[in-house]
Amino acid sequence: MAEFKGQPRLPEFAVPKHYEIRLKPDLSSFRFAGSVAVDLDIVSSTKAIVLNAAELSITSGSVSFSSKATSEVMKPVTAEAVEADEILILEFPETIPLGIGVLKLEFEGILNDKLKGFYRSAYTINGETKHMAVTQFEPVDARRCFPCWDEPALKATFKITLDVPSQLVALSNMPVTKEEVDGSVKTVFYQETPLMSTYLVAVVVGMLDYVEDHTSDGVKVRVYSQVGKADQAKFALDVAVKTLEFYKSYFSIPYLLPKLDLIAIPDFAAGAMENYGLVTFRETALLFDEQRSAAANKQRVAEVVAHELAHQWFGDLVTMKWWTHLWLNEGFATWMSHLANDNLFPEWKVWTQFLGEFSDALRLDSLEESHPIEVEINHASQIDEIFDAISYQKGASVIRMLHNYLGAEPFQRSIASYVRKYAHSNAKTEDLWTALEEGSGKPVSKLMNLWTKQKGYPIVAVSLVEDQKLKFEQSQFLLNGAASDSQWIVPISSCYGSYGEHKSLLLESKSGTLDIKEFVGSNVVEDSSVWIKLNVAQTGFYRVKYDNDLTARLRTAIEKKYLNDMDRYGILDDAFALCMARQQPLTSLLTLLSSYGQELEYIVLTNLSNICRTVQRIAADATPELLNSVNQFFINLSMNSAKRLGWDPKQGESHLDSMLRGDILTTLSLFGHGPTLTEANKRFQAYLDDRNTPLLPPDIRQATYVAVMQTVSTKNTWGYESLLRVYRETDLSQEKTRVLGALASCPDPDIVLQVLNFLLTPEVRKQDAALGLAVSKEGRETAWKWFKANWENIWQTLGSGSLINRFIKAIVSPLASSEMVKEVENFFQNRTTASTSRTVKQSIEKARINAMWVESIRKETKLAEVVKELANRTY
Numbered sequence: 001m002a003e004f005k006g007q008p009r010l011p012e013f014a015v016p017k018h019y020e021i022r023l024k025p026d027l028s029s030f031r032f033a034g035s036v037a038v039d040l041d042i043v044s045s046t047k048a049i050v051l052n053a054a055e056l057s058i059t060s061g062s063v064s065f066s067s068k069a070t071s072e073v074m075k076p077v078t079a080e081a082v083e084a085d086e087i088l089i090l091e092f093p094e095t096i097p098l099g100i101g102v103l104k105l106e107f108e109g110i111l112n113d114k115l116k117g118f119y120r121s122a123y124t125i126n127g128e129t130k131h132m133a134v135t136q137f138e139p140v141d142a143r144r145c146f147p148c149w150d151e152p153a154l155k156a157t158f159k160i161t162l163d164v165p166s167q168l169v170a171l172s173n174m175p176v177t178k179e180e181v182d183g184s185v186k187t188v189f190y191q192e193t194p195l196m197s198t199y200l201v202a203v204v205v206g207m208l209d210y211v212e213d214h215t216s217d218g219v220k221v222r223v224y225s226q227v228g229k230a231d232q233a234k235f236a237l238d239v240a241v242k243t244l245e246f247y248k249s250y251f252s253i254p255y256l257l258p259k260l261d262l263i264a265i266p267d268f269a270a271g272a273m274e275n276y277g278l279v280t281f282r283e284t285a286l287l288f289d290e291q292r293s294a295a296a297n298k299q300r301v302a303e304v305v306a307h308e309l310a311h312q313w314f315g316d317l318v319t320m321k322w323w324t325h326l327w328l329n330e331g332f333a334t335w336m337s338h339l340a341n342d343n344l345f346p347e348w349k350v351w352t353q354f355l356g357e358f359s360d361a362l363r364l365d366s367l368e369e370s371h372p373i374e375v376e377i378n379h380a381s382q383i384d385e386i387f388d389a390i391s392y393q394k395g396a397s398v399i400r401m402l403h404n405y406l407g408a409e410p411f412q413r414s415i416a417s418y419v420r421k422y423a424h425s426n427a428k429t430e431d432l433w434t435a436l437e438e439g440s441g442k443p444v445s446k447l448m449n450l451w452t453k454q455k456g457y458p459i460v461a462v463s464l465v466e467d468q469k470l471k472f473e474q475s476q477f478l479l480n481g482a483a484s485d486s487q488w489i490v491p492i493s494s495c496y497g498s499y500g501e502h503k504s505l506l507l508e509s510k511s512g513t514l515d516i517k518e519f520v521g522s523n524v525v526e527d528s529s530v531w532i533k534l535n536v537a538q539t540g541f542y543r544v545k546y547d548n549d550l551t552a553r554l555r556t557a558i559e560k561k562y563l564n565d566m567d568r569y570g571i572l573d574d575a576f577a578l579c580m581a582r583q584q585p586l587t588s589l590l591t592l593l594s595s596y597g598q599e600l601e602y603i604v605l606t607n608l609s610n611i612c613r614t615v616q617r618i619a620a621d622a623t624p625e626l627l628n629s630v631n632q633f634f635i636n637l638s639m640n641s642a643k644r645l646g647w648d649p650k651q652g653e654s655h656l657d658s659m660l661r662g663d664i665l666t667t668l669s670l671f672g673h674g675p676t677l678t679e680a681n682k683r684f685q686a687y688l689d690d691r692n693t694p695l696l697p698p699d700i701r702q703a704t705y706v707a708v709m710q711t712v713s714t715k716n717t718w719g720y721e722s723l724l725r726v727y728r729e730t731d732l733s734q735e736k737t738r739v740l741g742a743l744a745s746c747p748d749p750d751i752v753l754q755v756l757n758f759l760l761t762p763e764v765r766k767q768d769a770a771l772g773l774a775v776s777k778e779g780r781e782t783a784w785k786w787f788k789a790n791w792e793n794i795w796q797t798l799g800s801g802s803l804i805n806r807f808i809k810a811i812v813s814p815l816a817s818s819e820m821v822k823e824v825e826n827f828f829q830n831r832t833t834a835s836t837s838r839t840v841k842q843s844i845e846k847a848r849i850n851a852m853w854v855e856s857i858r859k860e861t862k863l864a865e866v867v868k869e870l871a872n873r874t875y
């Protein structure tokens, strides 16, 4: 049977049609027993049946195949579990009759603690530790719960039965049809599902509370939580019901299952999972506490709920054919969640906030180690790593670009017809393009293939030339300075000063020109008050490099507030990227930053903050003697916002101001602003004395914790110890996350070391160990040494998936010297696996880019002069 080993895909002899699955989890021994009966269609002559199974022991003698055609019952001569390939090979004594038959087998497995397959999650009730049993199957872990054909295109119907302790709640994709109680055990039977993929099957068993509502067409919606947290489920419930109605109208098809459950799971690796009819979440992504959660937490809940509900159509009803098309799921759901949230919460300006995600995508995609949206997958272990900013944020960005190009109405109409056509079935990227092409009459495939089949994106250099013309030239934008021959069809839009005119064109070759006489009159070259902005509202997935003349005009326009928020954002973000790529000096970026001193808009200011923080870290390496002036400049730049927002929430203030306050205070703390640090410590003390003090509302808690950590050292550990106490005492996951996100920002490397060790203790759930981990610049190299020394332990604790990759990225990518890069390369030489290799390569590339950036800044001769001048400005 050697021919079945080492293959990326299952052989196609047998096609599963229906599964009857029975599972009996034991929450004290952490084991489970199960049986499965699969209706198979044997479609080609074979002696072997090959299916997926991993970490399951098949009960010997339990395997049988009964052919419907011949009524023959066959037993395999061998049943070989090949763990390396996660398959089970059943070899029969003779050829299996074609047509339908039933494969039966029994098995046992472990309720593991790895947050995948069928696993256990711990929670406490009245101080007592309890466990729930939970499944997480995407991408390839259904095989850890029951033997199956674990590929997304092999859709089947599922009938599930659970044997559980009678006092517990047991949930699955479909409603319960019947329950039989037999003393301490009950058997729960569920309705059969519609056709669906294995990765969407789900089961949860535990002590649970819920709140309930229903949609206008009678779908019963419940949000489940641990006992005692049901009040925190109300916000998500409201969002879920309204979002279902919104999608029903957008897709022109209602939600098709009779019920929808959303459930908060205390231990959960991802943010949430769109299991059909039973969506699982980490607590921070579903629960909202009116008193103790922050505005950002509220927005996160709405975003994640909307994202997972979008999958109920785009992913669950229509599923990708293979993981190469994962982006169809994730890119689309990411885009769609913004559409839904914008509809529910227009004051959040989620499309403006989307630019943050747009930048995440541009950042990752400017690495040579990026990958195309449609990425080749040859082994199951490669799939985890493509749940990244390319599949999600770049995917969503190219959909936004296309939506803008085709128009909202044709786009929606085509999506609805695509969903109708592929409902209960599978589709690939090309199928979506075909639907959009038919619905819009525009050449969608030709345009989009360039964006999804090749990695990277262009930067368009623009200059003003004689005869009132704009000249464009595209080339791939790479942070490491490498060149390529890649080209794209770039939808270029542009707007012009007070003329308010837009002009668009498709740039289909390397360079092009645009006559703008009719828009700007005849004197644009001489009249420097006319500014020109490309990529209006940043809808195109590219960057723009303006010539010096155009840049100067834009600077003035920004100061005079002539540009709208998305365009102000784009100019800033592109300039920052060009600086990091060493295509423009730091002095130009700093001069541009100084145009933003009057900025009020949330998304522009948060990006400004992020950029200032990165520049500060780089400057600390490149020119430590200028660090004080750099800090002073950034403090001055943040002062207007700081004064406007203060520490205390204003009556009736906007959601965005509530979120911004914490961001500005964090920035000021990181730049060492004395009064902020003092005030933070004072308010923190008040909070320690009374957790209900009005002096520390939820929106500024994390910022305060960061400020407190800036004043902690081995000589003064009060702040650190107090934060650990806050962490230990709270039952609110969002509060724990705030503390964890602040600890490593301490400038004392010895404290950073203590923090890192703390992250690996049982007090921190695995899912949170590297979540939002941002090590101070002073602690970076210590963190790397610690990482090397603890590698075995980290690997043992976190396993090979996304959890460890988060750690690798957080520790490696901030490094900024060529010596460190060498060390990292040596270290990973023989420690990289198929599931970490992309992350390792990307993180090393990022560190190398930092190192080159540091070197180039050291060579800037005018830097000191410019920084000192800027540090003296006020805004």
Ligand code: BES
Binding pocket: 138, 139, 270, 271, 272, 273, 274, 303, 304, 307, 308, 311, 330, 333, 334, 384, 387, 392
């Ligand atoms: N399908 C994913 C969950 C997932 C992620 C499964 C990685 C397996 C591996 C889910 O729809 C998702 O995308 N969740 C996001 C949240 C979302 C709002 C971006 C997540 O987990 O972060």
Ligand code: ZN
Binding pocket: 274, 307, 308, 311, 329, 330, 333
């Ligand atoms: Zn998703």
